[in-house]
Amino acid sequence: MTDHEKQAQASAGEPIVLIVDDDPSMRRALTNLFQSVGLKVQAFSSAAEIMEAKPPAVPSCLVLDIRLPGSSGLDLQADLAKANIHTPIIFITGHGDIPMTVRAMKSGAVDFLTKPVRDQDMLDAVQAAIERDRKRRDAEKSISGVRSRFEGLTARERDVLALVASGLMNKQVAAELGLAEITVKIYRGQIMRKMGAKSLADLVRMTDALGIPRNRGHLQT
Amino acid sequence: MTDHEKQAQASAGEPIVLIVDDDPSMRRALTNLFQSVGLKVQAFSSAAEIMEAKPPAVPSCLVLDIRLPGSSGLDLQADLAKANIHTPIIFITGHGDIPMTVRAMKSGAVDFLTKPVRDQDMLDAVQAAIERDRKRRDAEKSISGVRSRFEGLTARERDVLALVASGLMNKQVAAELGLAEITVKIYRGQIMRKMGAKSLADLVRMTDALGIPRNRGHLQT
């Protein structure tokens, strides 16, 4: 298989583990551990270093020492969240305390391991983290196409879409927007075509996935 | 309408804090703390005791010492999960360790506080936990009506519902089920009436909320 072919299916496979630890011997040990089970590894020695690297395009996870030179692992976690990078994080700590653990877990860490870390615990945690990331990426991918098509709609088409997806009839949409019914019908057809929806049910699910507010939504009692 | 305004008319009823601790002085202190901010309280001295009580019908949370006579707080957490009771849990511990904390948080605990507990930390945690429970109850309530109406559908109506909600036209549904189109139309009308859906969009959202499998679903690219 050529590199090009590998790249083509990269989004689907070959997960990678990112290690951030200032202790070279720790980096080496973790790298060996992960490689021994066939995982790709990339190691960093500081938070700054990994923030400069581009986020991986494959399912991945971070293994992070809570005590790092400069900023702590928790700071890095917060920075990544702010940068909208949601790679799952596994913390390792030598002298962690409970409040620190709680904070990390509340912020979405998948695990928090204490030194000395047992190999099997680490591998289990990484396995779970990568699986979580894979799911997140799949979900992300499944709506990215929908979102980009939505971007291609004109302002008016979006108005109509919101009302149609909320269950209004064409004539009601027309009244709401001060249009003739025929105009709504035409926009509606354009929306279906542009969004690639083959039925109204499709369109409804797309708008829900996009989180478009419903002007007349319900579902109660 | 903002989320705050919605909140005001959400799940009615006086929230309650359930305390489980074998230390009478701790129970008294916590009870006083919560009552001082106007929260209702019910205290228990063991896991067995609270398992016998009926789960509260109002937004609530558990404040749980991790070390309990008989079973540990983590065991109680697991038992409650098994019994399908999802009241949010706040743990308190005197001598907890990190693995215990991780396990509790992974299992869905909202917080894990160490003694001595600062009053404000406890109140913040309880506030968050009750809010979480209120949201969960609201979500639960909003689909319970839909679910019960779905139970009232006949077998054939459910067949038709699944296909209609997946976006098929009446004639396609008819072909799929070996029926005449007119039959599908009539069932469809009955479904709309029985489910209380005022539009197809409604119906689609209901089926999605119920997790009904789609025979011809998509949403890709």
Place this chain on the structure above:
DNA sequence: GTGCGAGCTATACGTAGGTTTGTGCCGTAG
């Protein structure tokens, strides 16, 4: 048996959805 509800269909009719073709206005990019 009688009644009842589920299941199934038919004819008929009215409404809603959707496309095509064509018209026109407006603003802006070239």
Place this chain on the structure above:
DNA sequence: CTACGGCACAAACCTACGTATAGCTCGCAC
């Protein structure tokens, strides 16, 4: 100026949706 895209509408036409009325079978409970 001209071309283009967004916006808006109309007439004509076809398809899909939905209801009412009516009739049929089957199985089950009384």
